[in-house]
Amino acid sequence: MSLIENIEKQFANVSNANVVELRKSAFTAFEKLGIPSSRHEEWKYTNIKTKLNERLSLTPADSQVNAAVKNYIASLPPYAFRIIFLNGVFHPELSIVPDTKGLTVCSLKEAFSSHTTLVEKHFGKLVNYNEEHFAALNTAFVNDGAFIHVQRNVAVNEPIYIQYFFTASDVNAFTQTRSLAIVEEGSSIQIAEDFRNASNINVQYNHVSEVYVGKNASIDIVKLQLEVSNSIGIHTLESQVERDGRFSASTITFSSPNTGTSNAVIRNNATARLIGENAHADLNGLYFGKENAHIDNHILVDHVAPNCTSNQLYKGVLNDESTGVFNGKIFVRQDAQKTNAFQSSKALLLSNDASINSKPQLEIFADDVKCSHGAAVGQLDENALFYLRARGITKEEATQILTYAFAHEVIDHVHSKPIRQFLCDKLKDELKVNF
């Protein structure tokens, strides 16, 4: 069976011919693009071609629920709503789906048939699959994911926790998951996407999120990549913010090793496109690299409309032989006068063998804007370390405390209180800080 036939078969039940056509053209685009090599400018420091297994399969691994999945779900705070996917398959029996007026949460597969108009209008419309290799692949072959729609003027007060589990398979599955969130005018919602390797051996996945923030609406999204050892994860987050809308994304990556060697490769592409006046975007990130983990954050804030504001705050802590990449771009179009855009990237290198490639970029075509960026790479402040040690705190603990203080600022920006608390606890665990 050819891959095109495969797509047609997968979506035989998708009544909307337009969506099938879009996916076919995404596949055609992927055929041309292929997997990027490090010669590609955007993949210069992340040689993904050599990291991905050569014989990847688009058939997902078995989605039988194992003990690791159950234990992790049990360890989560009691969120009001949770949506669980395992290897790209929705598990309604593990999920708590909201039944709130004006709010729809279901699997993307279900939405393809039950919300055809919305899907047709939004699915694949934010990602640039003609140029983005993995967005093209995902658009063509998406397994499943979450669909969220909030009608006008609805404030959703409890966060929607979307859990994507992955387990290893014999066939080297390259699982394609995807979220689509549409929040209409005047509404607000908080969403978490938690990605977790539920086996101790290698998993590969490619995730896309498309997020639409309507007029005067607000979305806070937190991407959790909390134990990415032995995972190769490629994430694309595309958002569009209309007039007076507010979008905030925090991407938290911890490469805590659980097997002694972390082969994690995490790539995060995050884009916020501000298309209406007075829109605001926060794109924040915190990443911890250990052993030979590789964590790459590519950020783009695209100021299309005038009078918009944006902030980027990225902080990294790199240990052992881990490597980081920060590529943050602010793009201010000609019409985007009175833009106020700020970017800050800071990385702590806690070992001589850790390294980071940091590349801030400003491209400004309007003449009345305020833009600034700052990038710093360094070690912990020696004076601060001595101050703590002069009070009897060991060097090790002082290092942990100062690293906690450095990292905590990013978590402080997470709006949802239960998720913020959850992350704060994770950070304390990670750093063995016990206050």
Add this chain to the structure above:
Amino acid sequence: MLSIKNLNVGIAEKQILRDFNLEIKPGEIHAIMGPNGTGKSTLASTLAGKEDYEVLSGEVSFNGKNLLEMSADERAREGVFLAFQYPVEIPGVSTTNFMKAAVNAKRKHNGLEPMDAKDFLKLMKEKLALVEMNKEFTSRSINEGFSGGEKKRNEIFQMAMLEPTLCLLDETDSGLDIDALRIVANGVNQLKNKDRSFLIITHYQRLLNYIVPDYVHVMYGGKIVKSGGKELALKLEEQGYDWIKEENSELV
């Protein structure tokens, strides 16, 4: 309790302390005065274990143990406390959490369990009162945005929390207005007891109006050139350091 013998210390290949000698017994208050650049702060930093300072030769024994072999944090857990001349601002760490970590590090060193939350809060409340500080101080990041006086009071607060046996005050009085000076001195006076010794480094005799020293030493050219009682401080206040410089011109 503290015995310094023929201590020679340098930093960046420049020798600062030269054959420095000092004995401090339990419960004594010693003041060290002297012009700028004579090695007063070097002495304090060396005793606290700052690694930038290189001990070239000499001995320092603290309660019978070799202080120079201990790391900075070990010295603190053993009971040495340095009130910093320039307290460090640490954004993101509250004074409460800082003190919790410090108090429990010392307890662990002494084979004790971490202090329970209720006792800790009680202890904090009691020690805050000593330096007339508000509870809000402790929930703020360490020294961040504090005035000069607040920073120095925070040093004395930490000293009170950790109950050291040797307190090194490095120009704690510099830059303080009379009110803050009174609070700081009052804190020190309340902490004074028969087992706790103080080494107070100062430029100004003013502090010694509030804290009465048992001994006053004058440092010049990296060593003590004159020792006496509190009347020596008064003489320095009246006559300045010129007569000291003249008497010891061969040292510089």
